[in-house]
Amino acid sequence: MKLLIINPNTSTAMTTGIAAAARQVAAADTRIVAVQPSFGPLSIEGHFDETIAAAGVAEQVRLAAPHDAVVIACFGDPGLDAAREATRAPVLGIAEAAFHAASFVATGFSVVTTMTRTCVIAEHLLHRYGFERRCRGVHGTDIPVLALEDGGAGCVDQIEAAAREALSRDRSGAIVLGCAGMAALCAELTRRLGVPVIDGVAAAVKFAEGLAALGLGTSQHGDYAPPLPKTYAGWAAPLGW
Template sequence: MKIKVINPNTTWTMTDKIGEAARAVAAPGTEIVAVSPAMGPVSIEGFYDEAFAAIGVIDEVRKGEAEGCDGYVIACFGDPGLAAAREVARGPVIGIAEAAMHAASLIGNGFTIVSMLERTRATMEHLVHAYGMSHKCRNIRMTDLPVLELEEEGSNARAIIVEECRRALAEDHSDSVLLGCGGMSDLMAHITKEIGAPAIDGVSAGVKLVEALVSLGLGTSKRQAYAYPVEKVYTGSFSQYSVPARKA
């Protein structure tokens, strides 16, 4: 099985961390290919960033289809480009926010999301609602840390995140915390040990969900919503994304 794990931003130190987290949980025989797009934002901290990151995600899924990938994980907690990527892919495509929320719903009655900049709260709120998890999400806590602070040596970002996770358990009465950024993927074991409760990394959960779906012989349904894109010409700088007629 070959799974492509896509970090939608272009910061490769984060991509390397994400790849390590994915390989740590992958089953024997599962090949993890961790990538960043060739173009896009260095971090994703708003709707503008997400719009451009989605193009890079779609580009990597298109490449993955030619490379024989069996499934994909989108390793950003905003799940940018998820629906469009599913239109392109034969196999399953899982966003880490969706994966983390579903995992949390199976092991506890309520969860708290702990994430980064306050301005991205709206994205988290939208996804909680879109994934039908409003009755499970106890709170969304933003540390107001820039995403790239997770990559800085000597940063106190880890300590701030751990403390916010502790507050989530004490004040929100949550059963688990969701690590609301792909850049936190290396913190799952550490935070779980520190707080004495599950800290769920969506990258790890996403990999296991893709493995399960592929093992069951399940790919993306092409019947309605995620049917392949309509044959169409794109113009200007997007001409490379024109959709050719599919062979019968």
């Protein structure tokens, strides 16, 4: 199968990193194709960034070559509903996938993310998806997204400390990493913390493979039916229906 993984920001280094993380867990017969929008922010650390990035995700799904599944690799799941409307394939956001995975292995989990100001984005997603009771806390570390690329030991230590405190204070049994850029740290954190640590990129890849294997794609009935025919203006003209 061909799995389209979209990095919603325009950092090529992060696209490469996400592709590597995805390939590490993908099945032998899964081909990972990683793309990024032709426009938008270098990283996503707030509502404005995310809104532009969501349009970037929509662009990439709209213009994509045929594929069997789609993963949106930013923890805010930008453009998820738009992407689902634009393809018959199953589409997963990494926040969504991580929350689902965590709820399979613990009665309560905590999220450890980057900028504190983005915690509210995670909280809105948790509520939207129905995980507001399963998630027992969302915690910012104020590590900038792009600082994760260097993957310095400092980041791991800081995330480990935040995770330890979350496990204890929130009475949680698992940790969800709140940024695609943390994928590379997942194994080390798992080793250190001794609890399930969930990277959404990995979770999304496996769930996407599973859905595709079952022939389950986005419903074409109801609000995810293909968009109505519509003229689009300006740079978005090629995205019209």
